[in-house]
Structure formats: structure tokens, C-alpha cells
Amino acid sequence: MSRSAFHQQHAERATAEAQRLIDQRSALGARWLYWVASELYQLTPPEYAAMVRRELARLNAG
Numbered sequence: 001m002s003r004s005a006f007h008q009q010h011a012e013r014a015t016a017e018a019q020r021l022i023d024q025r026s027a028l029g030a031r032w033l034y035w036v037a038s039e040l041y042q043l044t045p046p047e048y049a050a051m052v053r054r055e056l057a058r059l060n061a062g
Helices: 003-023 025-042 046-061
Strands: none
Touching (some): 003 046
16 A cells, blocks of 8 residues: 555544544643553554654644
8 A cells, every 4th residue: 555545544543543632631631741652652553653643743733
């Protein structure tokens, strides 16, 4: 599968996952960053984890 096809297939899911992570920020407080790192570490394949990290950064900046 090409990178472009992989991105198109998983873009919506990656955005939803990033939003789920951000939604937990207020509930977890200071522990949030460590929790997010743990959640990202568990995502597979690595290409998908990278997509979620990029979406998380985009949503976090906005």
C-alpha cells in the first residue's frame, strides 16, 4: 500500500484518536503528557502512530 493510500485510509481514524487523547487532558491534569506518550507508544503500525502524533500537534496548537 502506498503512503498516500495509507494516509487516506486512516486519516479520519487518526484525527478521532488524537481528539480522544486531547479530551482526556483536563481529567488527567499533570499526568496527561505521560499518559499520551504511553498511548502513542502502543499504537501500531508506526506510520499510524506518526499520523496520530501529527494530528495531536495540529489540534493542540489550534
